[in-house]
Amino acid sequence: MIDVTLDVKGNGGLLKVVWRSPAADVASYQIDFNRLMNRSAEVRDRLHNLITTAMKNRSDHQSLRLGLELKELARAGRKLRDAIFFAEAGYNDEEGFEAEEWLVSLTEVVIHVTIDRQIYIPWGLVYDGDPEILSDEAEDISIAKFSGFWCLKYRLSTLYNRIRGGIVRNPRTTGEARIVKLVNEGAWAKAFNQVSEAEQKLVAAMFRENDISSSKDFEKIWKTQKKCLETDLLYFFGHADGTALAFRKGDLLTMDDFPEILRRKPPADRPACMVFLNGCHTAIGNDKEGGFLQATAYGGFCGFVGTESEVPDVFALRFANAFLSQLLYTGSKAIEVMDKIRRDYWPLSLAYNLSCHPDFQFNPHGVIPPDMLPTPDFSKDAIGSEKV
Amino acid sequence: MGGDHIIVISDLHISAAALDDFDCELERHFVSFLEGDLALRPYAVELVINGDFLDFVQAPPHSGSNLQSQSPEKVPLCFTQPQSRQKLAAIHAAHEQTFRALQRFLAANAANSLVVLPGNHDADFFWPGVREDFISFLCDRDAVLAKRIHIHLQSAYRPNKCRQVWIEHGQQYDPVNSFFVSERPCWSEENPPILSDGKQDRLYACLGTRFLIDYLNNLDAEYPFVDNVKPFARFVRLFLVSVADPHFGPMKAAVAGWRIIEYLSKLALTHPRDLLGVEKIEEKEKTDLLVRLQEAARRKDAIFARINDAYPGDRDLRMLLSDPAERGRIFEWLADHLDFLEEPSVKSKEDLLGLDGVDDSYLSLSKGFRLNETALLVDAAIGLLDHRSQEAVELVIMGHTHEPVEKPEGYYNTGSWTRYYRFDGDVRPSSWSILKEQSYVNFPFKLNYVDIDIDHPSAAQMICFKSRDYD
Numbered sequence: 001m002i003d004v005t006l007d008v009k010g011n012g013g014l015l016k017v018v019w020r021s022p023a024a025d026v027a028s029y030q031i032d033f034n035r036l037m038n039r040s041a042e043v044r045d046r047l048h049n050l051i052t053t054a055m056k057n058r059s060d061h062q063s064l065r066l067g068l069e070l071k072e073l074a075r076a077g078r079k080l081r082d083a084i085f086f087a088e089a090g091y092n093d094e095e096g097f098e099a100e101e102w103l104v105s106l107t108e109v110v111i112h113v114t115i116d117r118q119i120y121i122p123w124g125l126v127y128d129g130d131p132e133i134l135s136d137e138a139e140d141i142s143i144a145k146f147s148g149f150w151c152l153k154y155r156l157s158t159l160y161n162r163i164r165g166g167i168v169r170n171p172r173t174t175g176e177a178r179i180v181k182l183v184n185e186g187a188w189a190k191a192f193n194q195v196s197e198a199e200q201k202l203v204a205a206m207f208r209e210n211d212i213s214s215s216k217d218f219e220k221i222w223k224t225q226k227k228c229l230e231t232d233l234l235y236f237f238g239h240a241d242g243t244a245l246a247f248r249k250g251d252l253l254t255m256d257d258f259p260e261i262l263r264r265k266p267p268a269d270r271p272a273c274m275v276f277l278n279g280c281h282t283a284i285g286n287d288k289e290g291g292f293l294q295a296t297a298y299g300g301f302c303g304f305v306g307t308e309s310e311v312p313d314v315f316a317l318r319f320a321n322a323f324l325s326q327l328l329y330t331g332s333k334a335i336e337v338m339d340k341i342r343r344d345y346w347p348l349s350l351a352y353n354l355s356c357h358p359d360f361q362f363n364p365h366g367v368i369p370p371d372m373l374p375t376p377d378f379s380k381d382a383i384g385s386e387k388v
Numbered sequence: 389m390g391g392d393h394i395i396v397i398s399d400l401h402i403s404a405a406a407l408d409d410f411d412c413e414l415e416r417h418f419v420s421f422l423e424g425d426l427a428l429r430p431y432a433v434e435l436v437i438n439g440d441f442l443d444f445v446q447a448p449p450h451s452g453s454n455l456q457s458q459s460p461e462k463v464p465l466c467f468t469q470p471q472s473r474q475k476l477a478a479i480h481a482a483h484e485q486t487f488r489a490l491q492r493f494l495a496a497n498a499a500n501s502l503v504v505l506p507g508n509h510d511a512d513f514f515w516p517g518v519r520e521d522f523i524s525f526l527c528d529r530d531a532v533l534a535k536r537i538h539i540h541l542q543s544a545y546r547p548n549k550c551r552q553v554w555i556e557h558g559q560q561y562d563p564v565n566s567f568f569v570s571e572r573p574c575w576s577e578e579n580p581p582i583l584s585d586g587k588q589d590r591l592y593a594c595l596g597t598r599f600l601i602d603y604l605n606n607l608d609a610e611y612p613f614v615d616n617v618k619p620f621a622r623f624v625r626l627f628l629v630s631v632a633d634p635h636f637g638p639m640k641a642a643v644a645g646w647r648i649i650e651y652l653s654k655l656a657l658t659h660p661r662d663l664l665g666v667e668k669i670e671e672k673e674k675t676d677l678l679v680r681l682q683e684a685a686r687r688k689d690a691i692f693a694r695i696n697d698a699y700p701g702d703r704d705l706r707m708l709l710s711d712p713a714e715r716g717r718i719f720e721w722l723a724d725h726l727d728f729l730e731e732p733s734v735k736s737k738e739d740l741l742g743l744d745g746v747d748d749s750y751l752s753l754s755k756g757f758r759l760n761e762t763a764l765l766v767d768a769a770i771g772l773l774d775h776r777s778q779e780a781v782e783l784v785i786m787g788h789t790h791e792p793v794e795k796p797e798g799y800y801n802t803g804s805w806t807r808y809y810r811f812d813g814d815v816r817p818s819s820w821s822i823l824k825e826q827s828y829v830n831f832p833f834k835l836n837y838v839d840i841d842i843d844h845p846s847a848a849q850m851i852c853f854k855s856r857d858y859d
Contacts, residue, residue: 052713244706249696249697256686281710
């Protein structure tokens with residue numbers, strides 16, 4: 001397995017891209033920021049179509065017929081790929097081509113993207129290969145066919161480069177793990193009531209503490225009662241956008257609130273806290289205000305799992321249940337868990353990205369795991385009729 | 389019919405209740421014009437009111453779903469005859485003084501006469517019942533007097549004793565307010581703008597009328613001068629600036645601007661004939677409104693909190709705005725609930741208020757959308773005055789645009805007898821607050837008429853009976 005780092009740094013309208021292998025820098029060149037953003041918007045637009053069609057399929061009691069939407073997403077992902085390798089003329093433009101050749105020549109690669117400013121790109125949805133050779137069969141949605149997406153092919157993760165490598169050492173044991181769950185009660189209840197009793201039991205086993213369902217309570221418990229110091233995983237379920245989380249109508253936790261509420265001293269004796277923002281568009285942010293990439297990179301945090309589009313509520317709940325239970329009870333690292341769940345929950349799992357430290361993990365030693373859930377079959381199972 | 393002098397006026401827009409533009413001061417001048425000028429002249433006067441004398445569209449009842457319908461062929465329709473008669477009764481009740489003054493003008497000289505041409509705001513004159521009521525209000529069963537009132541149901545009026553004069557309201561040259569069904573003009577006694585909706589007959593509703601009923605009448609109650617911004621092209625621009633610039637207009641105006649764009653966009657799809665050369669409108673105005681709403685959300689403005697509370701469902705509006713599929717629904721809802729967009733005051737930043745660089749008299753919503761009613765009417769008039777034309781016309785008089793025009797070729801536009809919004813080149817328009825009541829300073833008037841001596845029509849003059857500029 002080769003770890004490749006794609007380091008992207010801002011420089012006005014140009015971004016400096018550096019491809020690194022563990023041994024050395026391979027290529028360095030500059031690309032156009034606006035082109036990258038425009039192509040990202042196209043990718044997200046296609047992802048939106050995919051999710052919308054999926055919800056329509058299921059509301060019509062059909063299996064997921066998303067072959068065409070996936071092909072369109074692949075096309076947009078391919079254009080995004082071209083923008084990443086297509087260097088601006090005069091800025092070491094031949095190195096972009098070299099980087100492309102080099103990456104193609106490798107096998108068994110994992111890509112870590114590190115970025116240094118407000119750059120919200122759906123890196124995992126970049127597509128290798130020629131989308132035009134994909135078939136036009138709506139029913140053909142096999143994961144093997146679409147294995148060119150970088151999140152699958154390279155198990156891609158993204159990290160704000162302020163987060164340092166060492167902060168996830170000494171994983172907590174699952175028995176000691178403290179998880180704080182923030183919920184939009186209405187959204188949670190709607191989704192929760194649609195999952196099986198077994199899954200509800202699993203949720204009860206994972207989230208042992210009381211839910212927090214208002215920004216005021218969160219601030220009080222997190223800051224005044226110093227809950228921040230002992231939390232290993234902060235989980236949110238509810239309506240959201242790229243810069244705010246909604247506990248209920250009119251009660252939001254916004255980007256402006258984050259520095260004040262979230263900031264905490266990096267704990268010395270435990271790994272940094274991971275954040276899972278299970279709402280719509282949480283990974284999108286914007287280049288002016290920023291987004292959760294920065295907000296979850298304060299001292300003591302190691303990034304977040306977020307979404308590149310809207311997600312249906314029941315699907316979102318089940319995806320997170322599966323992700324968190326794997327993380328808590330298998331000892332796997334976040335990157336491994338995401339890879340597994342992405343495949344199990346294909347293709348709607350494309351909505352999620354891993355913007356946290358890929359090595360974050362728990363130590364399940366000594367814990368008897370609850371019954372794990374079977375892999376769902378979303379050609380039959382409910383995905384939800386509302387977006388979270 | 390006929391007289392020694394023909395006097396032409398237009399666009400009085402006499403209505404009733406909250407949306408009435410014909411205020412006490414204007415009515416006083418009109419009465420004075422009839423009784424203190426025309427009635428005292430030593431020769432017979434034929435007074436021609438060249439369209440939009442009455443404003444049925446803004447008279448009560450002026451909103452409600454029962455005011456609109458469509459024919460089985462999907463032609464948009466509006467008022468039934470009973471509704472138009474109800475509106476006329478309301479206008480008469482509100483302006484009895486005007487009706488009495490007209491009566492006295494007719495009574496002053498046995499040869500005085502009145503000719504009324506319908507315009508797009510009083511197409512209701514095509515209803516026989518409306519004509520009957522109107523004459524009855526004016527003549528009070530005096531059959532002799534009634535014979536001196538002529539409601540002319542053709543697009544142009546050419547006085548018998550002065551055939552070289554062509555008097556026409558002009559709405560048929562304006563794509564927003566013209567009356568055509570299946571490419572055929574429906575503006576004559578033989579082909580009146582009346583169609584069945586399958587149950588009953590109704591008036592054809594041109595784009596301008598539909599816009600007033602659907603949207604503007606609701607806004608006019610609070611911004612009484614909003615519909616005085618004429619022509620339509622300039623009026624739309626005022627809205628559009630409001631969408632983009634938070635210092636220019638209130639959120640309410642921004643939503644209104646969006647609604648106009650939506651309205652025009654939908655019409656372009658469903659009634660392309662209405663918009664002629666109007667091409668698909670860009671998404672810019674939608675984006676501008678979205679940005680404005682998102683900024684209000686981020687600033688946690690009181691107005692946003694109020695909208696958020698009131699918006700149906702349990703989701704926060706800020707989140708919903710992130711979803712492209714939801715935005716349209718939100719904008720629609722806002723446009724239907726403007727009360728929630730009330731703001732205590734809109735601070736105007738004077739240096740931001742100018743429309744410099746955009747006010748070229750043309751409405752350019754996008755590359756393809758150019759509309760200038762005044763120029764369209766001038767072009768039409770010049771065509772009629774062309775010596776090669778078989779009509780042998782020497783003098784053309786129109787109204788409709790509310791912009792007075794005098795062309796040496798022989799074209800006059802009498803403007804209007806309502807207040808107008810000053811859009812002179814050197815004037816910087818103010819914020820939307822000026823459209824509120826008590827904003828007379830921005831709404832002067834200029835009450836023009838064309839005076840034609842029938843023996844010397846080429847010596848016709850446009851005369852200002854009364855004007856007020858509050859400067």
